[in-house]
Amino acid sequence: MREDEKFLVLLSQFEITNKKIENILAALGDDISIKNFFALESAKKLVGEELYANMQTCASATRLEMYLTNLKNAGITLLTRFSDGYPYKLEVLPDAPYFLFCKGNIDLLKETAISIVGSRTPSNYGRIMTDRFSEGLAKAGVVVVSGLAYGVDSIAHRKALEVGGKTIAVLGSGMNNIYPAEHTSLAKEIAEKGLLISEYCPSMKATRYTFPQRNRIIAGLSDGVLITEAGLKSGTVHTKDFALDYGKDVFALPGNVTSEKSELPNGLIKSGQGQAVTEADDILKFIGFERKEEKKTEKAVKLSFEEQEIVNLLSKGDKDMEFLSKNSTLNINILNSYLTTLEIRGIIRRLPGGVYGLV
Amino acid sequence: MLSKVKSFGLKGIEGFPIDVETDVSNGLPKFDIVGLADTAIKEAKERVRTAIKNSGFEYPTRKITINLAPADIKKEGALYDLAIAISILATDEALAISSHKNYVMIGELSFDGEIKRVKGVLPLLISARKLGYKKFIVPVENATEAGFISGIEVYPISTLEECVRFLKGEITINKVEVCEFEKVISASEGGLNFSNVKGQARAKRALEIAAAGGHNLLMIGPPGSGKSMLAKCFPSILPDLTFEEALEVTKIHSIAGELDLKTGIVTKRPFRSPHHTASTVSLTGGGSNSKPGEISLAHNGVLFLDELPEYTRHSIETLRQPLEDGIITVARANATVVYPATFNLIASMNPCPCGNFGSKDRECRCTPNQIHKYLAKLSGPIMDRIDIHVEVDSVSFDDLKSQKEEESSEKIKERVDKAREIQLARFKNSKNFCNAKMSVPQTKKFCALDKTGEDILRSAFEKLKLSARAHDRLLRVARTIADLEGEDNILPQHIAEAIGYRSLDRKYWG
Numbered sequence: 059m060r061e062d063e064k065f066l067v068l069l070s071q072f073e074i075t076n077k078k079i080e081n082i083l084a085a086l087g088d089d090i091s092i093k094n095f096f097a098l099e100s101a102k103k104l105v106g107e108e109l110y111a112n113m114q115t116c117a118s119a120t121r122l123e124m125y126l127t128n129l130k131n132a133g134i135t136l137l138t139r140f141s142d143g144y145p146y147k148l149e150v151l152p153d154a155p156y157f158l159f160c161k162g163n164i165d166l167l168k169e170t171a172i173s174i175v176g177s178r179t180p181s182n183y184g185r186i187m188t189d190r191f192s193e194g195l196a197k198a199g200v201v202v203v204s205g206l207a208y209g210v211d212s213i214a215h216r217k218a219l220e221v222g223g224k225t226i227a228v229l230g231s232g233m234n235n236i237y238p239a240e241h242t243s244l245a246k247e248i249a250e251k252g253l254l255i256s257e258y259c260p261s262m263k264a265t266r267y268t269f270p271q272r273n274r275i276i277a278g279l280s281d282g283v284l285i286t287e288a289g290l291k292s293g294t295v296h297t298k299d300f301a302l303d304y305g306k307d308v309f310a311l312p313g314n315v316t317s318e319k320s321e322l323p324n325g326l327i328k329s330g331q332g333q334a335v336t337e338a339d340d341i342l343k344f345i346g347f348e349r350k351e352e353k354k355t356e357k358a359v360k361l362s363f364e365e366q367e368i369v370n371l372l373s374k375g376d377k378d379m380e381f382l383s384k385n386s387t388l389n390i391n392i393l394n395s396y397l398t399t400l401e402i403r404g405i406i407r408r409l410p411g412g413v414y415g416l417v
Numbered sequence: 418m419l420s421k422v423k424s425f426g427l428k429g430i431e432g433f434p435i436d437v438e439t440d441v442s443n444g445l446p447k448f449d450i451v452g453l454a455d456t457a458i459k460e461a462k463e464r465v466r467t468a469i470k471n472s473g474f475e476y477p478t479r480k481i482t483i484n485l486a487p488a489d490i491k492k493e494g495a496l497y498d499l500a501i502a503i504s505i506l507a508t509d510e511a512l513a514i515s516s517h518k519n520y521v522m523i524g525e526l527s528f529d530g531e532i533k534r535v536k537g538v539l540p541l542l543i544s545a546r547k548l549g550y551k552k553f554i555v556p557v558e559n560a561t562e563a564g565f566i567s568g569i570e571v572y573p574i575s576t577l578e579e580c581v582r583f584l585k586g587e588i589t590i591n592k593v594e595v596c597e598f599e600k601v602i603s604a605s606e607g608g609l610n611f612s613n614v615k616g617q618a619r620a621k622r623a624l625e626i627a628a629a630g631g632h633n634l635l636m637i638g639p640p641g642s643g644k645s646m647l648a649k650c651f652p653s654i655l656p657d658l659t660f661e662e663a664l665e666v667t668k669i670h671s672i673a674g675e676l677d678l679k680t681g682i683v684t685k686r687p688f689r690s691p692h693h694t695a696s697t698v699s700l701t702g703g704g705s706n707s708k709p710g711e712i713s714l715a716h717n718g719v720l721f722l723d724e725l726p727e728y729t730r731h732s733i734e735t736l737r738q739p740l741e742d743g744i745i746t747v748a749r750a751n752a753t754v755v756y757p758a759t760f761n762l763i764a765s766m767n768p769c770p771c772g773n774f775g776s777k778d779r780e781c782r783c784t785p786n787q788i789h790k791y792l793a794k795l796s797g798p799i800m801d802r803i804d805i806h807v808e809v810d811s812v813s814f815d816d817l818k819s820q821k822e823e824e825s826s827e828k829i830k831e832r833v834d835k836a837r838e839i840q841l842a843r844f845k846n847s848k849n850f851c852n853a854k855m856s857v858p859q860t861k862k863f864c865a866l867d868k869t870g871e872d873i874l875r876s877a878f879e880k881l882k883l884s885a886r887a888h889d890r891l892l893r894v895a896r897t898i899a900d901l902e903g904e905d906n907i908l909p910q911h912i913a914e915a916i917g918y919r920s921l922d923r924k925y926w927g
Binding site: 178179181182208209238240318360378380383384390391392394395396397398399400401402404409411412413 | 530616617618619621622634761768774775776780781783784785786789808809810813816872876878881898901902909910911913916917920
């Protein structure tokens with residue numbers, strides 16, 4: 059391990075701001091190493107007395123070795139900005155993270171990736187469309203990047219996993235403090251089948267400042283950012299700003315003009331900052347991605363007479379139970395059972411509020 | 418001078434005999450009551466003295482001591498007034514009352530000597546009959562209630578004076594005629610009817626299944642979608658009360674003092690909807706003067722909990738035992754009382770704190786965390802006892818105004834009755850009588866699926882991500898659906914329909 063890398067490994071054990079690290083590195087100049095740091099006159103002033111003392115106790119070779127072994131045992135790979143495996147996509151950023159704690163398949167960092175971000179409380183439309191985009195992108199072999207938050211983020215991750223695709227979740231907290239806690243099992247699944255990354259040391263808790271910072275990694279890691287649904291005050295605005303700063307493509311899903319949740323994507327389309335997209339293929343074409351597998355032609359599904367009637371009723375948009383029972387010739391019990399079988403066969407889907415729609 | 422009169426006290430819903438013993442002896446005028454009497458009985462002194470005086474009898478100006486035996490059981494209420502008064506009068510040799518030993522007397526006295534109604538006459542009489550007592554004197558207002566018990570002689574009395582003359586044989590009083598339950602029940606009016614509810618086909622169907630199989634049901638929908646209305650119609654499709662059931666219900670309502678004195682017996686399945694601010698004790702029953710709670714008053718009927726997550730966690734958890742065993746055991750320092758509490762639970766809730774999650778025309782303003790917290794108020798063990806979840810959405814204006822004839826409760830009830838008959842035959846030799854209460858071995862025996870059904874169930878668990886605890890409930894609900902259609906076997910469409918009623922198990926929530 060190189061000396062400069064060792065120094066960052068030492069720093070990675072503490073909750074230390076990027077700004078401070080920047081100052082330290084500036085003071086060290088070209089000769090970055092642990093020895094030089096402690097030789098530095100201003101060292102104590104740069105990091106503060108307490109941290110300085112802590113750093114001294116942890117600086118020995120054996121302690122560093124122990125730290126890395128512990129991480130390894132926890133399944134965590136530590137990539138510092140000076141490591142060999144550090145992704146090129148992040149390296150070029152002006153505010154690239156100094157550390158990446160990774161759990162899972164770190165090869166995904168090098169692949170073509172699209173991030174899907176948006177509201178934590180999407181509408182039914184947002185849910186469906188996020189699902190479709192994530193499925194389309196994941197099936198084509200693109201890595202789906204998102205932030206493990208409620209709503210659009212988790213829907214994107216789940217769908218990508220469901221279709222056997224690749225996904226990266228960027229955390230706004232340390233690995234041991236998954237936020238929101240309800241997504242702990244989702245995080246575990248992503249670590250097994252995809253990749254979980256965080257720039258914070260594993261014990262760090264999420265704060266309101268870590269999430270906007272996390273968004274810059276999401277934007278930086280991906281080749282394009284898709285916003286399916288978000289309001290003007292959403293945290294997604296940060297992701298969009300970072301993406302535009304970094305010169306990434308921004309894709310926006312057009313939505314209902316009257317819907318608060320589509321204000322951001324619609325605004326992006328209007329101002330020309332965002333490219334309007336309606337299906338995953340639009341994005342793939344735009345970034346010139348060659349799909350891994352050919353799109354399979356839809357298998358013709360055989361529907362019974364009754365099933366066809368339900369599908370016809372739903373063909374004009376999502377309908378609730380009230381509409382279906384009023385407009386179909388079927389008795390309510392028969393209708394109920396066909397709705398379930400159609401759902402199991404994956405032809406229709408059930409949405410919150412007892413609403414049904416075609417897949 | 419000593420005299421003795423029989424009366425009855427209540428413990429829970431069971432009566433026990435009490436001897437009212439009076440001794441009048443020389444000494445300074447004094448009136449004492451011994452035998453663990455509560456305040457209402459202690460105050461009987463004043464009522465009894467005034468009533469005797471105002472009825473034209475002489476009150477002994479001597480030392481009076483009353484003992485309520487057995488002396489170690491706590492006694493409460495004003496129902497011993499009459500027995501105390503008669504036992505005092507019986508010590509008066511001039512009055513020469515002799516036949517008082519043949520009767521069991523209950524009644525509260527007013528100052529002018531009138532005998533007022535008391536609570537709990539029906540359970541008292543039923544227990545007394547079991548113990549072999551034959552003749553009773555009860556307040557005239559309680560006569561109808563007493564008329565439903567055969568094999569005993571009940572004499573309705575309206576004043577203390579009348580009672581004394583009756584005991585002396587000076588007048589005759591006709592005993593209460595035994596009333597026929599069928600007559601009363603056919604005369605009783607129906608409540609709300611499903612024909613008044615427009616639309617909501619799925620919710621109605623779910624309620625029909627719940628009624629047929631005795632399943633507990635949870636309605637989820639935004640405010641104003643008609644959940645309460647649907648629930649109120651629910652008793653109208655339940656099978657009629659049998660006489661035995663009616664007696665049980667009446668017992669409880671009689672003790673709680675909630676009985677309609679005109680009919681004297683509960684003819685309709687009770688529908689109780691305690692408010693969500695209700696205390697745990699008001700739900701379970703108990704208190705220092707132990708009284709049946711809402712869940713016992715809902716016995717053999719419907720307990721409707723509107724806005725289920727708004728109830729305190731503690732009150733919801735106390736429902737666990739009654740939902741499982743059909744009884745509630747209330748243990749207090751001085752007594753342990755068991756009240757029956759076999760009810761059909763109908764609950765309703767909003768999908769989220771603001772109520773609009775998933776609504777088609779209103780925006781939900783809740784954060785995922787709020788929704789999660791809201792749903793987390795319903796613990797797993799309680800959700801485990803609710804078989805059917807159904808979503809209810811608001812009805813459009815056009816639907817409300819539509820002239821389309823909706824199916825009436827009577828028609829639905831016919832189907833429910835048929836399904837119940839099938840279940841009665843199926844569970845002939847076991848304790849339970851409806852599908853919802855099937856034990857695990859019974860579920861295995863009666864809810865076998867064919868190959869297609871198994872496949873549907875398996876793919877439902879895989880594709881729709883149902884939680885595992887849903888498995889047996891699904892089978893039981895499917896069994897009821899099959900019963901409603903008169904099928905011996907559960908067909909694939911039955912299991913498919915049942916799967917549709919598990920919305921809360923679905924992962925899209927949150």
